[in-house]
Amino acid sequence: MTLKELVVAYFQYPAIIAYLLLAVVGIGLWTWRPAPLLQTAASIGIAVLIYPLAWYSLHRWVLHSKWMWKHKWLAGTWKRIHYDHHQDPNHLEILFGALHTTLPTIVIATAPLGYLIGGFGGAAIATATGLLTTCFYEFCHCIQHLAYKPKNKLILMMKQRHMAHHFHDETGNFGITNYFWDRLFGTLYDRVSERSKSPTVFNLGYTPEVAETYPYVADLSGGVATGHPVERLRAKMKG
Known part of the structure; x- marks a missing residue:
């Protein structure tokens, strides 16, 4: 895949179009009732700074939690x-987050801080910043999962770390573009040789044994798939 093909694929996703349109709305609201320049800059800055921490916290303690599958009304969302x-x-159909979960999270993470700094205008511009930051994160996420090898060494490093999170040990490398919080909390690893391969990297701990007690995700999934996704696909094609 070329960079051009990746960009074309990226902009075909409705979620990205929605983020961009809502960011324009946010900027429009700021234009209508702007905060002073200093407060505007501070609102943008705090949104950019808080985003990596918000993502790390959400990714580690919510998405990789072992409590959502225990509740029938949360199991479908976690799945x-x-x-x-x-x-x-x-x-790729599930590469991007569902809007009904991502949009409230973006607003909660950015708007209150923006409002505290610059009132209505600060909240609007902070939310718009959060939406645009999400677009950047999702573009990097596309690079990490699509068949594209980045030439930039920094982006290549991000891809390698994220692929290790998905294919080697899911208990580390929770960041997408920023690994400061991984480093601070001791969850960063650069080489797979630093850790043993996790037996739950593909199921996040939701094993057939767990499904016997908490069957909600299994019921929605038609069972609990085990093993490497490529091996499962090959077995399905042979069957």
């Missing part, structure tokens, strides 16, 4: 937003 993604990391 859609992360379990399915780890079951088959290269399944």
Whole structure:
């Protein structure tokens, strides 16, 4: 895949179009009731700074939690937003988060801080910044999962770390573009040789044994798939 093909594929996803349109709305609201320049800059800055921490926290303690599958009313959400993604990391239809889960998260992470700094205008521009930052994250996420090898060494390093998270040990490398919080909390690893391969890298701990007690995700998935996704695909094709 070329960079041009990746960009074309990226902009075909409705979620990206929605983020961009809503960012324009946010900028429009700021234009209508702008915060002073200093507060505007501070609102943008805090949104950019808080985003990596918000993502790390959400990714580690919510998406990789072991409590969502225990509740019938949360199991479907957990399955859609992360379990399915780890079951088959290269399944592009579920690469992007569902808007009904991502949009509230973006607003909650950015708007209140923006409002505290610059009132209505600060909240609007902080939310718009969060939406545009999400677009950047999702573009990098595309690079990490699609058959494209980046030439930039930094982006290549990001891809290698994220692929290790999906195919070697899911208990580390929670960042997408920023690994400061991984480093701070001791979850960063650069080489797969630093850790043993996790037996739950594809199921996030939702094993057939767990499904016997908490069957909600299994019921929605038609069972619990085990093994490497490529091996499962080959077995399915042979069968």
